[in-house]
Amino acid sequence: MSFSELGLYSSLVRGAQALGYTEPTPIQARAIPAVLSGRDLVASAQTGTGKTAAFALPVLNRLGPHRNTGPRVLVLEPTRELAVQVDDSFQKLGRFTDFKSVVLHGGVTLGPQRNALRAGVDVIIATTGRLREFLDGTLINPDTIEVLVLDEVDRMLDMGFIDDVKAIVKLCPPKRQTLLFSATLPAKLEEVAKFALNDPQRIEIAREKPVTASVNHVIHPVTENQKLDLLHALLGRDDFKSVIVFTRTRKGADRVAHQLRLDNHACAVIHAERSQGQRVEALDKFKTGRVGVLVATDIAARGIDVAGVSHVINFDVPLHAEDYVHRIGRTGRAAATGDAVTLVTPQEANEIVAIEKLIGQPIPVVPVEGFAYEGGAAPRIDPANPLANSPKRPGHQQSFGKGGKQKGDSGSNQDKTYKGKAFGGGNPKWHSKGKPGAHWRTRQGR
Ligand code: AMP
Numbered sequence: 001m002s003f004s005e006l007g008l009y010s011s012l013v014r015g016a017q018a019l020g021y022t023e024p025t026p027i028q029a030r031a032i033p034a035v036l037s038g039r040d041l042v043a044s045a046q047t048g049t050g051k052t053a054a055f056a057l058p059v060l061n062r063l064g065p066h067r068n069t070g071p072r073v074l075v076l077e078p079t080r081e082l083a084v085q086v087d088d089s090f091q092k093l094g095r096f097t098d099f100k101s102v103v104l105h106g107g108v109t110l111g112p113q114r115n116a117l118r119a120g121v122d123v124i125i126a127t128t129g130r131l132r133e134f135l136d137g138t139l140i141n142p143d144t145i146e147v148l149v150l151d152e153v154d155r156m157l158d159m160g161f162i163d164d165v166k167a168i169v170k171l172c173p174p175k176r177q178t179l180l181f182s183a184t185l186p187a188k189l190e191e192v193a194k195f196a197l198n199d200p201q202r203i204e205i206a207r208e209k210p211v212t213a214s215v216n217h218v219i220h221p222v223t224e225n226q227k228l229d230l231l232h233a234l235l236g237r238d239d240f241k242s243v244i245v246f247t248r249t250r251k252g253a254d255r256v257a258h259q260l261r262l263d264n265h266a267c268a269v270i271h272a273e274r275s276q277g278q279r280v281e282a283l284d285k286f287k288t289g290r291v292g293v294l295v296a297t298d299i300a301a302r303g304i305d306v307a308g309v310s311h312v313i314n315f316d317v318p319l320h321a322e323d324y325v326h327r328i329g330r331t332g333r334a335a336a337t338g339d340a341v342t343l344v345t346p347q348e349a350n351e352i353v354a355i356e357k358l359i360g361q362p363i364p365v366v367p368v369e370g371f372a373y374e375g376g377a378a379p380r381i382d383p384a385n386p387l388a389n390s391p392k393r394p395g396h397q398q399s400f401g402k403g404g405k406q407k408g409d410s411g412s413n414q415d416k417t418y419k420g421k422a423f424g425g426g427n428p429k430w431h432s433k434g435k436p437g438a439h440w441r442t443r444q445g446r
Contacts, residue, residue, distance in 0.1 A: 006032045008061050011096040016057065019092055025050035030203045032058045040200035041179045042193050048329045049205065052089040055149050055179050060094045062147060062177075063122050070144030073123040074172065076165065078155040078299075080105040080127055080276060081283065085305055086151065087125045099123060106130045107276030114139060128156070128164035135171060142171045153182040153192055154322060159299065162192065169196045183329070184322040184358075215328050217340045217363040219352065221378040224345050228256065231315060232263050233371050234341065235293060241310045242286075245295045246327045248316040256315055257295040267293035270304075298323045314342040321354040349381045 002023055003013045024032065027045040034041050035058035045051045059073050077083040087103045101123035102116040113130070117139045124131070124140070134140050148169065150156070156165055169178075178197045182189055185204070193200060222230045234240055245260075247253045250271040257269040268282035268291045286294040287306050296304070298318060318324045328340035342363070344352060356362050367378035 001029055003057075006057075007036050008032065008057055009064075009097075012057050012060055012093060014096050015093040016053065018095065021050075021053070025054075027051055027203070027205050028054045028057070030205070031055065034201050034203065035059065035177075035179060036061060037201075038177055040177060040197040041203065042189075042197065042200045043179070043181050043203040043205070044183065044185045045181070045203075045205045051181055051183075052086055052151075053093055055151070055181060056086070056090050056093050059123075059147050059149065059179075060090065060097060060099060063097070063099050065098065070141055071121055071124045072144055073147045073149070074131075074142070074145050074168075075123065075125040075149040075151060076131070076156070076168065077125060077127055078152050078159055078161065080107060081270075081279065081304060082152060083125050083127055090123060090125070101125060104130045104134060105276075107279075128161050128168060131168060132164060135168070143173055145172045146176055148172050148176055148178045148196070150178070150180045150192070150196065153180055153189055154184045154186055155299075155326070157186065157188050157192070158320065158322075162188075165192065166195060183325060186322070215338050215340050217328070217342070217359070217361070219342050219344045219363050219365045219381065220368050221365055221381045222343050222345060223374060223379050224347070226374055227315065227343050227345070228259050230343060230368060230371060231256070231313065232260070232265070233368065234311075234313065235260070235265050239310065241292060242289070242306070242308055243293045243311045243313060244286075244304070244309055244327075245293060245313045245315050246318070247295065247297060248319055250297055252316060253295045253297050260293060260295070265293055266291040267295055269295045271297040272299050298326065309338055311339045311341055314340070317342060317344055317348040317351045317355075319351075321351075321358040324355045325358065344381055346379050346381055352381070 003016045003021065004010070006024060006029070008016075027043065027049050031041065031043050031045075031054040034043075035055060043051070043054065045054070055075075063072060075083075075086060077086055083103050083105050087101055090099075090101055099122045100116075100120060102113060102121045102125070104113050104124060104126035106127060106129050110133075113134075117134070126134075131140075135142065150165065150169075153165075156162065178200075180189075180193055180197060180200070220230060220234075231245065235243065245256060245267075247256055250273045253269055253271045257267050260267045268285045270279050270282045274282070282294065283304065283306075285291045294304075312328050314324070314327060318327060324340075324342075328338075342352075344365075352363065365381050367373065373379075
């Protein structure tokens with residue numbers, strides 16, 4: 001199927017082609033005709049599947065020529081980065097049309113956003129907080145909204161934006177088209193759908209397989225004490241070129257970035273406590289390859305669309321299984337391949353079960369070859385007994401979830417290779433430090 005068969009204006013087909021899109025992705029092939037029909041829609045699609053164009057193209061199609069009659073499309077996004085990213089997609093896809101858009105998000109002055117609204121826009125792409133500020137004033141008249149897009153709704157729910165979303169929905173005219181997109185479909189999402197949508201069509205692509213097949217998953221067992229050492233060792237490998245390291249907390253992100261810098265890894269940090277300028281700069285450094293490592297928290301990572309991310313490293317197991325899907329959606333995008341590496345301590349083992357259930361596949365537990373594990377062996381990852389921390393049996397390769405545990409072939413763990421490659425002696429700096437874990441503990445005074 002080609003874009004021209006979907007019923008879009010030729011200017012939009014050209015916009016998609018100019019981006020190198022030769023054919024619609026599955027979510028686009030199903031969602032574009034649905035949106036063009038005018039019906040409300042609930043669509044779930046894993047991140048990185050082309051979900052943005054799945055709503056941007058038909059929504060731009062609906063706009064037709066630019067008439068400057070007030071905002072006709074309102075897109076709500078959970079984070080600033082995602083809002084900017086989605087606007088970028090609108091701009092690129094609609095480059096052969098004359099629509100006007102504005103991004104409204106916090107963390108920056110109101111002036112330029114006010115000016116853009118005064119000049120007239122067709123599309124508003126906004127985060128909820130800043131939008132509500134504007135809605136309290138007179139610059140936006142929500143009565144002209146024809147299409148409301150609620151994007152990444154699962155994330156908005158996680159972030160506690162449900163009341164804001166409801167308040168904004170209430171201000172929009174009842175006669176409108178509403179499109180709800182979400183990477184996952186938590187039960188609470190139905191509440192939003194009932195509240196905001198009218199007899200929606202449902203497209204559920206993510207449910208069958210919530211992660212792209214192009215991502216390889218692996219768990220590296222490690223103790224809490226050695227997590228930073230293992231991260232450092234992994235980043236020293238040749239194939240770890242463009243890496244996003246996820247932590248659960250902002251403090252954790254700062255701590256990891258600080259340590260990586262001490263270890264001479266050029267990295268940038270992105271989390272919600274950083275200013276908008278710092279966030280943009282960090283993302284830019286990573287996108288342009290000036291730093292090879294981006295340390296990020298879950299919230300800030302939404303909207304990061306960087307081509308060629310070779311690895312996502314979960315420094316901490318994500319709190320919610322859904323976050324795993326979002327995190328690893330940063331790599332293996334649009335059918336490129338990528339690796340999702342999760343560092344798991346015995347205490348975090350239980351949390352892996354929910355992730356394996358969600359992604360529908362067991363994740364192999366593979367000790368990192370050549371890494372000097374404390375006690376001579378990788379810790380055992382046992383979901384049934386999270387406090388167990390006995391050294392692994394030599395030759396034992398674990399996996400749990402569907403199909404139970406899998407045994408590796410014979411030989412010592414330390415002889416095994418990771419993805420068929422030897423560790424290459426690891427980072428010489430790391431090995432020269434002698435006792436495993438020592439450098440982190442001494443620097444941090446632990
Ligand atoms: P999204 O899921 O919207 O964040 O898109 C993920 C990535 O896929 C982005 O880099 C898009 O530019 C790219 N993409 C979207 N649609 C297509 C398509 N039809 N063909 C190739 N790449 C696409």
